[in-house]
Amino acid sequence: MAMHTRRTPLERIEYIIIVSTLLLLVVFTLQPLLNLLALSLSAPENVAGFSGLSILPDGFSPDVWMLLLQHPNVQRGIFNSVWMTTTSVVIGVFFTALMAWGMSRPGLPGRRIIFILVLVTIVFEPGIIPDYFLMKRLGLLNTPWSVIMYKAISAWYLIILIRFFEEIPKELLEAAELDGANPFQTFFMVVLPLAKPALATIALFYFVLHWNEFFRAMIYLTDQSKWPLQVVLRQFVIEGDKVAIVGANNVNNNLGLAQINIRALKAGMILITIVPILAIYPLILKFFTKGTMSGAVKG
Amino acid sequence: MTEQDSARIDVSRYGNVPNVSEAGAALPPRQDRLNERFLNGVRQWWPYYAMMAPGLLFFVIWHYVPIWEAKMAFEQVRIIPPNIWVGWKNFQTLFSSPIFYQVLANTLIISGMKIIFVFPVPIMVALLLNEIRSGKLRGAIQSAVYLPHFLSWVVISGVFIALLSPTDGAVNQIGQAMGFTPVNYMTNTGTIRWVLVVSEIWRSAGWDSLLYLAAIFAIDPQLYDAAEMDGANRWQKIWYVTIPGIVPTIATLFILNMGMFLSADLNQVINMQNAVNASTIDIIDTYVYRLGLSTGEYALATAAGLFKAVIGMILVLVSHLVSKRLTGKGVW
Numbered sequence: 001m002a003m004h005t006r007r008t009p010l011e012r013i014e015y016i017i018i019v020s021t022l023l024l025l026v027v028f029t030l031q032p033l034l035n036l037l038a039l040s041l042s043a044p045e046n047v048a049g050f051s052g053l054s055i056l057p058d059g060f061s062p063d064v065w066m067l068l069l070q071h072p073n074v075q076r077g078i079f080n081s082v083w084m085t086t087t088s089v090v091i092g093v094f095f096t097a098l099m100a101w102g103m104s105r106p107g108l109p110g111r112r113i114i115f116i117l118v119l120v121t122i123v124f125e126p127g128i129i130p131d132y133f134l135m136k137r138l139g140l141l142n143t144p145w146s147v148i149m150y151k152a153i154s155a156w157y158l159i160i161l162i163r164f165f166e167e168i169p170k171e172l173l174e175a176a177e178l179d180g181a182n183p184f185q186t187f188f189m190v191v192l193p194l195a196k197p198a199l200a201t202i203a204l205f206y207f208v209l210h211w212n213e214f215f216r217a218m219i220y221l222t223d224q225s226k227w228p229l230q231v232v233l234r235q236f237v238i239e240g241d242k243v244a245i246v247g248a249n250n251v252n253n254n255l256g257l258a259q260i261n262i263r264a265l266k267a268g269m270i271l272i273t274i275v276p277i278l279a280i281y282p283l284i285l286k287f288f289t290k291g292t293m294s295g296a297v298k299g
Numbered sequence: 300m301t302e303q304d305s306a307r308i309d310v311s312r313y314g315n316v317p318n319v320s321e322a323g324a325a326l327p328p329r330q331d332r333l334n335e336r337f338l339n340g341v342r343q344w345w346p347y348y349a350m351m352a353p354g355l356l357f358f359v360i361w362h363y364v365p366i367w368e369a370k371m372a373f374e375q376v377r378i379i380p381p382n383i384w385v386g387w388k389n390f391q392t393l394f395s396s397p398i399f400y401q402v403l404a405n406t407l408i409i410s411g412m413k414i415i416f417v418f419p420v421p422i423m424v425a426l427l428l429n430e431i432r433s434g435k436l437r438g439a440i441q442s443a444v445y446l447p448h449f450l451s452w453v454v455i456s457g458v459f460i461a462l463l464s465p466t467d468g469a470v471n472q473i474g475q476a477m478g479f480t481p482v483n484y485m486t487n488t489g490t491i492r493w494v495l496v497v498s499e500i501w502r503s504a505g506w507d508s509l510l511y512l513a514a515i516f517a518i519d520p521q522l523y524d525a526a527e528m529d530g531a532n533r534w535q536k537i538w539y540v541t542i543p544g545i546v547p548t549i550a551t552l553f554i555l556n557m558g559m560f561l562s563a564d565l566n567q568v569i570n571m572q573n574a575v576n577a578s579t580i581d582i583i584d585t586y587v588y589r590l591g592l593s594t595g596e597y598a599l600a601t602a603a604g605l606f607k608a609v610i611g612m613i614l615v616l617v618s619h620l621v622s623k624r625l626t627g628k629g630v631w
Contacts, residue, residue: 129601130369
């Protein structure tokens with residue numbers, strides 16, 4: 001350590017260059033998001049000339065956020081996203097854990113075959129058209145279940161949980177069985193409580209996965225009232241369907257509000273979609289980072 | 300269940316101790332023994348199969364039934380079932396269509412650009428991050444640059460559409476200040492592929508550096524001390540210690556990236572695509588989507604999807620094996 005404290009001027013300059021390069025990367029990452037935030041919070045009359053470089057609101061008005069949060073399409077989108085994501089996470093965590101528990105038992109007959117069957121699904125995906133016809137055949141098209149169920153269990157997260165369960169000390173399980181617990185009791189009363197950190201990790205993984213899902217929702221859900229937030233966002237921001245949010249009247253009559261705020265509205269809409277991610281970002285960072293690091297070391 | 304029962308099950312499950320009756324003096328006939336072993340197996344393991352049943356059912360329905368459905372690629376789809384088996388005809392139609400080669404070329408070009416321009420960025424970010432001495436500063440930088448990884452492509456596309464807007468986007472405002480005329484990057488066939496590359500960097504550069512950083516942290520600190528003794532400066536330490544230390548990780552990830560060569564990210568392209576730029580960034584996935592779900596050419600679309608799936612599978616398996624052979628690390 002002592003050697004680090006003696007630095008030549010050249011080394012200091014090098015260090016400054018390194019830090020500046022990284023800070024530039026931080027600016028490149030955050031500026032676009034902060035700019036949208038500032039735009040969405042600026043006073044309506046200042047939006048027209050609002051610079052794409054600024055990260056401070058010009059004046060202040062919560063109008064855009066109020067308008068969006070009161071908008072029926074956005075409200076429905078939030079509602080659909082929240083319940084679909086919650087359901088997906090609960091189903092995902094519960095059934096992934098159950099299956100992983102079975103697959104983690106060393107002596108289970110057929111364990112290897114099942115493992116290979118799971119791996120095959122990672123490598124081979126027959127494509128969206130067969131998936132679409134399967135949904136149709138199951139009568140799930142245009143129901144939220146088509147979106148919830150299609151990746152209810154992720155093979156990757158299943159493997160992570162299997163590895164975790166395999167490391168539970170045998171003695172604990174044997175002790176439970178000596179106390180007369182059957183496999184179900186062992187699972188619910190010993191394994192699940194022990195696995196809380198792993199389950200929390202998996203739950204977050206599933207949360208991000210399902211919250212960000214839009215493609216399946218876009219192709220399976222024809223009924224707009226069933227759309228999750230991502231699809232509502234897509235319709236308004238990517239496809240530029242102003243009518244969806246601003247309303248036909250406002251668009252046709254070039255009403256002042258609609259004209260001035262369309263940029264700010266889009267900005268607000270994008271940000272509303274990422275609020276839940278930002279809200280739990282510290283948790284996400286902690287668990288995802290740990291997961292990735294341990295995966296990297298183990299190979 | 301009595302205490303004795305549970306104790307017996309316990310022993311047989313974890314110890315794989317032969318059953319008491321089997322160990323007895325006179326062995327029953329072979330068939331009976333097999334039956335008994337089977338019954339014991341069922342008795343012992345059924346709770347686990349019961350617990351796995353929903354998951355297994357899920358994998359069969361949502362991953363194996365579609366493989367069966369994909370036989371559509373070899374059929375002529377009729378409104379009134381059954382479909383007619385036509386063999387390779389759909390594939391022949393596909394391979395004789397110029398559009399297919401166009402989307403194949405686009406896919407390869409976009410993937411190639413991403414390998415060349417996106418792949419090295421996280422390595423450089425990791426090398427720079429490793430030079431930051433203050434843990435707090437490094438942590439702050441990391442939590443900022445990791446963020447985009449967790450945003451959906453719908454959101455990222457929205458951000459880039461705003462960022463690249465010809466009238467008030469940051470990029471064009473900087474460009475104008477430097478005397479360039481504004482460019483509409485999103486509707487320009489010459490720039491749209493670069494938008495894909497840059498937005499991919501924006502999304503993944505920070506997060507992907509994590510793997511390399513983990514590899515750097517695993518390097519023996521004594522190597523750095525030894526290098527310092529020999530009078531190595533910062534760059535020499537990076538060049539002679541850090542980079543050789545992470546070469547296996549770089550190799551693994553490079554090979555695995557090659558395995559994903561045909562997956563030029565549907566979610567990204569479908570959100571960045573518009574009527575003007577479609578021709579340059581139409582990839583196999585968007586082609587399948589449009590052909591199947593918009594035009595109703597189900598069989599042809601399935602054939603294209605299956606083509607991608609099979610080539611993709613081969614690429615992933617080969618890259619996995621190569622990576623395992625070279626570095627001992629694979630996909631799973």
